Amino acid sequence: MNEDIREQVRQKYAQAIKSKSGCCGSTGCCGESQDATSAVTGNLYQATEVEGLPENLLATSLGCGNPTALGNLYAGETVLDLGSGAGLDVLLSAKRVGPSGKAYGLDMTDEMLAEANANKVKARLTNVEFLKGHIEDIPLPVGSVDVVISNCVINLSADKDQVFQEIYRVLKPGGRIAIADIVTTRPMPEGVRQSLLAWAGCVSGALTQDEYTTKLVQAGFEDVEIVVTRVFDLNSPRARSIVPEATAAELEQLNGSLVSAFIRAKKGGTTARKGLCHE
Incomplete structure (x- = not known):
């Protein structure tokens, strides 16, 4: 089933960037369009943050949070964004770490990578590199990154332990x-x-908070913190696009339990920070 899930996700995101819509058709990755009124993706980025970036970049963001704002980044650091899509969080990270730092974006979808590289050129940022690959097999060396960010992507993987x-x-x-x-x-x-459509829509692969914590600790992480940022109302008219194959009873059972969250953790040891935090 793992390959079926990966291919379903790849197709959804390829279609999303081709049509400049979300991965669920005309809606965002988790069921809503990227606009100010969206319960899922709206109001995640401030106008001052995206100033100087391509105008349509925010509209092609399919995330459920803003990891670059919620996680401090420091000048000179190396940042990796898993499932970087059209590149919004990578470009924001590149601005925060400055010219002495580096921002990588990793994505498996050719169409997304093409869009991201075009946005990189438009943004005139030279400390950015987009890589093709899978988040279960990151094409970077051991101990090469200061910060790993990701925006509504890890739930899409069928092998989160490996991620x-x-x-x-x-x-x-x-x-x-x-x-x-x-x-x-x-x-x-x-x-x-078991729904592949709901998996590609960021739902079926979601872990419980306890599962997320357990898997991070088992991988070696310390100081795990999970903070709920939004609770999704599945009684809204767009709920069907989030879980299109769910029965009314399943929607009722799921309602109130599906949330977006910000997850922090660290790897043991110490590393010197290279500069001041760019807020």
């Missing part, structure tokens, strides 16, 4: 994660869990 092991591997001692993701506060209905 967390890879993140731990590429982080320097004392390195940290700043991840926005979809989680659940209780187990979801099995019918929803």
